[in-house]
Amino acid sequence: IASLQIANGELDLRQIYRVATPIEQLNAIVKWQSFAEEWRIASNTITLKNNDAHGHAVLSVAIPKNEPNAAKMTLLASIFDGKLSSVWRYVPWPSAGDDTLAWLKSALVSGEIIRGDFLYDGVLIDAPNRPPSTMQMNFVVNNGVLAYAPEWPKLTQLNANIGLYNRSLTIEANNSQVYQTIIRHVKADIPELNHPQLHINADLDSTGEDILRLFKETPLKNDAGRVADLLTIRGEVAGSLNLDMPLASNSV
Numbered sequence: 127i128a129s130l131q132i133a134n135g136e137l138d139l140r141q142i143y144r145v146a147t148p149i150e151q152l153n154a155i156v157k158w159q160s161f162a163e164e165w166r167i168a169s170n171t172i173t174l175k176n177n178d179a180h181g182h183a184v185l186s187v188a189i190p191k192n193e194p195n196a197a198k199m200t201l202l203a204s205i206f207d208g209k210l211s212s213v214w215r216y217v218p219w220p221s222a223g224d225d226t227l228a229w230l231k232s233a234l235v236s237g238e239i240i241r242g243d244f245l246y247d248g249v250l251i252d253a254p255n256r257p258p259s260t261m262q263m264n265f266v267v268n269n270g271v272l273a274y275a276p277e278w279p280k281l282t283q284l285n286a287n288i289g290l291y292n293r294s295l296t297i298e299a300n301n302s303q304v305y306q307t308i309i310r311h312v313k314a315d316i317p318e319l320n321h322p323q324l325h326i327n328a329d330l331d332s333t334g335e336d337i338l339r340l341f342k343e344t345p346l347k348n349d350a351g352r353v354a355d356l357l358t359i360r361g362e363v364a365g366s367l368n369l370d371m372p373l374a375s376n377s378v
Contacts, residue, residue, distance in 0.1 A: 129155050130156055131153055133149075133150070143215065143216065144219050156168070169185040178215070182203070183203035184203075199247075233272055239266065241265070242263065242265040267284060270283075270285070270288075275322075275324070279339075279343075293320055326368070330363075331364050
């Protein structure tokens, strides 16, 4: 049994996270046991605080003696008062993939995580002969900003539940905003972040000016820009949005 305390330092777990985790304060008690076929590491409730969030976690690791690089980890964690822009730092890259991390880093611009829950279960190093790991994250977000694709307007004032399951993303929001358009009852998902295709269903209260901006200032201009130049739309516009589009820059 070992007591672990870290103040104003960092944890460098490159097999799990692409960047080191800054630590303002961490407290944990860790138990190490040896069995016939494996070593086991288990913690009590770990408490953690840094500039990104504060929270608690429980960790267990099983390390086969005959194949240490096939180690498996289970991590359950909850965070509070977090920064949405820092989420990518805490997503294990073996299950999510580097493309997913890059998208999260660019797309989750800002916002407050009121509460976030996290589960990782599986091997730390992927290999063809090993079962894939599982990663689940869920965040309750206030006043978020989402830049989901280049050349498309950001979603702002996003109050939502954001879920991440391995390489798929879901968003359910009561309200958000694009330009001056109010978007309500938003349901969005990207089934595979490595090949991102965005599906959105929502109700909207918009204006003619905002509708024309979408046609003129986004990739829609390639198909509808000339038509939009010939139109004049004024006043309030209410309706439903059903959008299905690729997000990769080379496929829009």
